Amino acid sequence: MTDPFPIKQYLQEKRQVIESAFARFAPPEKSPYANHFEAMRYSLFVGGKRVRPILCLAAGQAVCGSEALEEALLPAACALECIHTYSLIHDDLPAMDDDDLRRGKPTNHTVYGEAAAILAGDGLLTWAFDLLTNSDNTVLDAKKQLAMAHCIARGAGSFGMVGGQALDIASENVEYPFSTLATIHKAKTGALITASVKTGALGAGATEQQLTALTNYGDKIGLAFQIVDDLLDATSTTEQLGKAAGSDEKRGKATYPAFFGIDETRKKAKEAADAAITALSAFGTEAEPLRALAEYIYTRSR
Ligand code: GRG
Helix, strand or coil, X not given: CCCCCCHHHHHHHHHHHHHHHHHHHCCCCCCXXXXXXXXXXXXXXXXXXXXXXXXXXXXXXXXXXXCCCHHHHHHHHHHHHHHHHHHHHHHHCCCCCCCCEECCEECHXXXXXXXXXXHHHXXXXXXXXXXXXXXXXXXXXXXXXXXXXXXHHHHHCCCCHHHHXXXXXXXXXXXXXXXXXXXXXXXXXXXHHHXXXXXXXHHCCCCHHHHHHHHHHHHHHHHHHXXXXXXXXXXXXXXXXXXXXXXXXXXXXXCHHHHHCHHHHHHHHHHHHHHHHHCCCCCCHHHHXXXXXXXXXHHCCC
């Protein structure tokens, strides 16, 4: 029997890699825009799990067969985290979810004010495409960089995360069928997660077949991620989550537990994580990190 993949150690190591990449890439502390940069840095360094950039690096490894492309993929990995962080800042604003707590700390607008928080989000979103299109990246050619930027724009924009958020807001306090919930989840949460996996694969030069398998993997872990998010919101405390627990019910939002109950929802999360692992059947040990990440996403507690 082979030893289980050391996922804890892997996550710790990759988080470190991402933190030091951010230390190199992040906006400087001193500049004419210091206050704006400070608001961006506040949310970026406030303790996220870094799931999306790690998925990007792990997908690159699955295609490349080693970690040789990691350095070249780091700007894209950081770009994904910038976009994710901007979405959380904007999601917490009074006009959206109006939350005070995120990642265990006061939300951006409660610290810097609404206008500065909107601009911090705008700055992070734009900076992501600055990172993605930087010509200093001599390992990934322009065609690859273009494909990666396009993939992320699709996942983050109106065909993905932003579209899902718009649909979610429009559906608040409206009774809707499960199919609408599935559409909202796939776009709001799943699209950026799938794009994270695909971006790493594109950067590493995936074949059509590999890209199809990894897209399928991304779709399934995106689903598992959101189901678990619904579960945690219903079953954890605010202290455990670092953000307001029970908020879905308070807002009358449709969720997996609301449709299926807790036990059935847990089953569905496991099925989605298992399906993600099955999607990797054509890959060997080079995809072990991705397999372990599917397991982590299903078993995570925050
Ligand atoms: C405002 C354009 C716009 C989009 C907002 C992401 C999002 C769309 C809203 C956040 C609401 C939410 C709870 C979504 C469910 C899944 C999710 C994105 C959870 C947070 O992601 P994690 O757990 O967070 O990766 P950390 O803090 O670890 O990075």
